Amino acid sequence: MKISFHGADRDVTGSCHLLEVSGKRILIDCGMFQGGRELEEENAEEFGFDPKSIDLLLLTHAHLDHCGRIPLLVKRGFTGEIIATSATRELARVVMLDAAHLQEEEAERNNRHAHRHGKHPVDALYDTLDALNAVGQFGRAVNYGESIEIAPKVTATFYDAGHILGSASIRIEKKGDKKRSVIFSGDIGNAGRPILRKPQIPPKADVVVMETTYGDRNHKPIEPTIAELYQAITETLARGGNVIIPTFALERTQEILFTLREGIEQGRLPKNLPVFLDSPMAISATEIFRRHHECYDDATREQFKGKRDPFALPGLRFTRETAESIALNRLVGGAVIMAGSGMCTGGRVRHHLRHNLWRRDSSVVFVGYAAPGTLARILIDGAKTVRLFGDEIPVNAHLYTINGFSAHADRDELLAWHRALKPKYTILVHGEEKAMSSFAKALEKTQVTMPHQGDVFEW
CATH class of the missing domain: 3.40.50.10890 (Rossmann fold)
Known part of the structure; x- marks a missing residue:
């Protein structure tokens, strides 16, 4: 198994990780960068991989920073299946169409300004048709706890992350003589809130790729x-x-x-x-x-x-x-x-x-x-x-x-979630560097990695 990192690396937005296993290239999330103008411009840059080479996309949940660049991925050549829970499928459709509408509006405003100043017009990052094409590539809707085959002798199982409706942590296991397993936490929910269930703890895995949004502090009761x-x-x-x-x-x-x-x-x-x-x-x-x-x-x-x-x-x-x-x-x-x-x-x-x-x-x-x-x-x-x-x-x-x-787990909840899994390797993502570094110091009996964008981890 090999993972490369293409977003939310020492940052909180733009989640995107590429897993290569059994000859398949599987993307976990493809989110939008959010923040200042530099991050907005980063959305239009290359992904760090060829979208046409991606076989499958697993979506943890429907927040924009996890699904917002899927229409751009499709626009640039991705034709594979998108797999998510039923609730995530419905919510992602709404989010992506809304984002497309905003991209179109922004392009129209920019082009009015460009026209007045004699500059060339610019295209929207993606449009409503791209978003609809992305919606059309959603395939299997998975239930929590249900294992599905995503590659030869490779299964993915979605567990309730308790973050937003339909959110999931995803455990991927390669079976055979050399078993390998990895968990992508997605965003882990705050257990003290009403409406949703508490986050589930998946079965243990060799590697855990986990969020650290609030890795340095606890929430108020x-x-x-x-x-x-x-x-x-x-x-x-x-x-x-x-x-x-x-x-x-x-x-x-x-x-x-x-x-x-x-x-x-x-x-x-x-x-x-x-x-x-x-x-x-x-x-x-x-x-x-x-x-x-x-x-x-x-x-x-x-x-x-x-x-x-x-x-x-x-x-x-x-x-x-x-x-x-x-x-x-x-x-x-x-x-x-x-x-x-x-x-x-x-x-x-x-x-x-x-x-x-x-x-x-x-x-x-x-x-x-x-x-x-x-x-x-x-x-x-x-x-x-x-x-x-x-x-x-x-x-x-x-x-x-x-x-x-906050819909995110706080420091104590993240530590408890991690302790229950006892992974050999822990890869920290989706957090500001200060929060991530603080959280890393609290982890025990695990090898910790905090990747930069473009880094590769193989085991």
């Missing part, structure tokens, strides 16, 4: 986190402002809806609190969540059995259309507006920031990870002004950073 969210909302309502929550469409949106509903039912939030979900992708993802009870923990599944929708709030309104989104800008105060993207790199949330950041009575509540270089991280790090749509906007709104909602 969930109850104080929820209390902090409720406090941020009630304080803002008392001031007469709006609450803007930049949210990731998958998992974080549904978890916040779940938490807001509980707050209303418990009397900790106003009964008819106006909540606007201003994200077509998040709306579609919420509908997909309602179809996949097989991923839920027992408590959430029981709610559905009792005909209760855990994501339904009395004052919840979905705003799919652009005109409906624009109308929200006229809201003077008293509303919670959830919009993507979670890192504020694009999407409708940037418009809501433009209309609320300068207001001292409004608030922006960050409930997820913000990569370096993103607008969310710039705001969290204390910027006094930010540039949005050509205007310099003063940052007067109250900013809250609530980390306990």
